[in-house]
Amino acid sequence: MISFQEFIHNYLTNTNKQVSARVLLVTESILTLLWSLSDKLAIISIFIDVGYIQKIIQWIRTDLFASHISDIGEPIVNIVYNLTRDKTALKQLRTEKAFNILMELKQLIYNEDNNGLTESYGWALIALATSDEQSEENKKLILDTSENLYQLCKKTDQKDDLSSDEYHLSELLELLDRAFTNTYVIKHILEDKINEKSTAIQYFTELFLSLYGVLLDPEPDELEERAVKCLLRILLQISSYPEYLKRLTDNSRFCIIIESLANRPKHDDAKRIWCNIQQTMSTNEQKKDMSSKIYISYDHTDEEFCKEFVKELRKRTTIPIWVDYEKVDLSDDMWEYVSPNIISATTVIILASTAYGENTDKFQELSYIISTNKSRDEKKGLIVVAAKPNFNFNRSWMKDLLHEKTIVPYENNISHMAWNVCEQIGVLKKSRIKCLNWLFKNLRRETAQSDDFSNKTLKLLPENDKVYYQKESSQVDDSTDNLLPSKTHSSHSIVTLLMTQTGSVSDSIWV
Template identity: 25%
Template sequence: MAVNNDTIIDSLHQLETLLFHGNILDEVESHPLISLRDQLKSIYPKPDSRTIDEDKKLIADLNYFEINSLYHLIKQYSLIVPSTLLTALFDVIRLKICINMETYPSVCDYYFDWSLTYLVADSTINYLIDAKHVLPNMDEYFLALFSRIGHQSVCTKSRISYSMSISHKNTPTFFQLNDSTERLLQAFIIYLNNYFLNNHQQCESHFRILNWLLNMTDIYGFVPYFVKTGFPNALPQWISIKQDERKDISLELWDFIFGILYNLTRHWSGVEALNKFKMIDTLKQWKEQYALRLPVVEDDNEYDKEILITYYLAYLTLLEPKELKRESISNVQTILDYILEQTIQAFNSTSLFCGPYNVCEFLEGLAKMVVNDTFLIYIISRENIYELFIEKFLLFNAVCESTILNTIICSSLYTIIWSISFQPEYSMKLKSNDKLISTVEQRVKNQSNDEYALEMKRVAKGILFNLDYLQMDAQATAVDPNSDDNQIKVMVSYAHRDVTFCKKIVTKLQIHFQGDIWVDFNKLSVSHEDDWEDIAKAISQCDVILMIVTENYCSSKSCRREVIHADKRNKRMIPIYQ
């Protein structure tokens, strides 16, 4: 008889029937297990006529059978096997697989697929969404086992190739959002809701599922999958639980929850969705309730410190720049000190890690914080911190394009140096560093169209603008033969958040004013992006600066810099107040 996937699947179906009825070990004539073995023998080694796609489909079917066999056989004997031995058996299976993945990382994909086969199965989904569980039971053992295998395989893959986790361009393909995986993620929410919101008994699978979610959301490209399936809505509900109602929720569980939250905030879609559900308010309430349970950072418990770090990294990432500028240093000073210490340790590590965090994550948090001048001054006033930023800025500029990690680190350092360049007492130090100036000037000349390269080029121009190295005055004196010498030139300076109001002003001005009006959304090719060369040129060439003064304008470093640049050139400035 010719052997193909259909005949093998037929044998698998017969075996599943025997498994379901609990008599797979009964001796019967022409047992399908023997038939399956003989069929597999006939196609191994693989005949030339078989395709890779056929073999991949066969492996998936065999995985499903293997898992079902393991499940039903263990379940059949669970009534006579002591629970301690049953637990030991599951641990042996898990540890064997984990050791295998550590030793041979190439098998991680196989074991992830193997675990996912169980997790997306109808029986697993039905169990996850069933609100009436009697614990302990066999399904819990298997749910914990396969969740753990899944998250361990992802953890191993990420450790070997950290760029997989942080790349904004290339999303790994070993997990994709389809009908089955979308149903799984939604079922996880239901299952966890039953614990967090409906007071179901805590069990190991809650920890293992949260750990699985933590490792999966740690991959930047996967975050939109979790946003789409409802996690930005679920997380605020879990975090809103009152302490006096659920004292059984351990710090380890909070560590998982805030880790997942922080991972979602690393992607713009996560920030947008979480803010829609008012996560900032939820975080403030959580801190008030749980502050007494969490130790102060000076304590020696590193595990608890990580919860606080994760909490604040997520909190500060979610804050809008305007809110962040109003944040008091007293609220974050202690944790900020600790983040700086962790940043130093990560930089000093050959792996660039400190605990679970890479230095790029600390730097991204710091780059967000320095929009607040008080935070910035506090940070760079710390002993050797300014020197550290300059040293690493020069170092990572030299290797910026070698890896995606180096690129992200370099990009964050550019943002930090740009913020420092706004400070008069530090701008002179920056100007006196010839190597730094040369490095920034070279970055401006970079022709790459990469997302990060373009952003660093824009920020580099901002640094040079702040340090008065974008000298456009010579161009300003050039005579345009087509210009009207008597025409008054007006530049409109405004905060980008006020663009709607600014456009109304400009429209009215164009009706009643016959001179030349320069405003970035009419003059620049990319609207609302600071092109510091063009801005410097516009300031130098204009007769009047029209400032649209709003709360956003007053808190904008860029607007402040435009005013300083204009004042140095004795430009007439007219404020318009909203």
């Protein structure tokens, strides 16, 4: 593998050598072999270990690749696509900005008029896209590719071994699952109706009912099991849209099978689908526990931020906080622990990030949170916190569900972010105004001129609080425009201001 890599790398990056037809033919043969090897999921770890991901990005950017794309374009693009099927490789490719680099080749690939190359190019873009904005640039290509995937699925599932000459059903369903993270793709596929009923929803439902037995087999075929699991994830995404969920619940046999699987261990996706179905079947509004509780929803790639945030949150509130890493180990049955705590939570805090938007489990979880949100306080029941700097909604489903919510912006000071969240939901252990009243009472007992007293008092002020003064008027205005940062004061003058310059603006206390 290393020798193959070195040969190709020397050929594509050494511009001083004259290109010979024989070397080009050998390079094409090696790339075709690597294309075939990368199609085996078990071998992809070797590609990762010997540095193929970084090298292949370099190869795509060379002038020789562009000039010989008709010969080596299809195997290289297919290798990129095959690597995206592995989570670790996919993460590395996204780190290397593979999507943007492939985008630079768009016109060059179109000019080749090669159906195989165009198809694999579309598959790679679907797998690599991290936002709806990226895929929007290639909307027609991605819609055409997704439609082609759907049609290939319908042809392939008719075979006894679920495979055609080139693809297995599991591969097609896996890619279609990724394509469905784009809202416009899932709507395009599912809006294919006959007599007001989606033929696509019926297809996926019936396909699942014909294959679900694989999940009960003690020794299942690996690819067949993978196909059914991908199919469950597609159905999970469908069930997260209220307008499509009704079509699933209309199929009584489907509901019975999903409920049965949901009651078995290691079927988390079935549990999630069943919870969504129960929301439509329940006639009574879910009742929350009498005691208050905060539920934290986050993506596990943001776990370090989450831990620090929860730590700071607990310094400022006595309300119990439920977060999964403290309660349960990561398992195939997380949802049976998560769902009851979502229902009973009086406040849900969403730690939003790009990774959160990429996680289809979080799409379902957030949809479920929204569906149970009627029992919570409208202003305090759902809080969105940016877990990363410069956060923007990267998926339209996340924007649709959260666009009306106030977002607590990311700061380098997580302590201050936690304070802002506690203020928003009104659960601070000691409010600012109580703290000020306490200081005022103690001021009468101490000597204001004492440096020792002033220093001690300042230490009791809430960390990161800003001190303001009114420029001219002592009356509190409805706008914060008149509140300007004060000049540097001595500790004595700040304490003196605490007695005279306080008020409230937009439900916040200012000093």
